[in-house]
Amino acid sequence: MRIVSGEFGGRPLKTLEGKTTRPTSDKVRGAMFNMIGPYFDGGRVLDLFAGSGGLSIEAVSRGMDEAVLVEKDRRAQAIVQENIKMTKSEKQFSLLKMEAERAISQLAGTFNLIFLDPPYAKEQIxxxxxxxxxxxLLAEDVMIVCETDKSVELPEEIASVGIWKQKTYGISKVTVYVR
Known part of the structure; x- marks a missing residue:
């Protein structure tokens, strides 16, 4: 796996062996960013289930100012830290070593881009x-990108956001919510 485009484009990403995380493939990540961007003019990104950190690193590579990554798995946290170090821009990233729910209760400010790729998709999203x-925590211009199995049906609206785009890539489905 590697960063697809932007400032860190082409740099390799480490991933965790085994089934505890499901890294988004380069192909799906590239298609996802083409769907939502593909480039950004600043802003904050939040990745509540960071895994390898690839989505957040890709977002910063493509122009986001800073990223907050949340990961509860200790082995995945070590991979995230290695991947952040690879960017040589560590100050743009913060890793919270905790569960998503706890992180939400502690976060401050607003986020322009949020990635949700939880293990138990629908209920958790x-x-x-x-x-x-x-x-x-949602900026006025927020974009929430949810990655699920293609069989998962998410509601048209959740809280103050509604589905803007939805696309299936192989076994994965990407759903984008906006205000």
């Missing part, structure tokens, strides 16, 4: 978006 909205 709905609960996470509702909690983020209730805590005032």
């Amino acid at each position: 709905v609960a996470n978006i509702e909690a983020l909205d209730a805590r005032g």
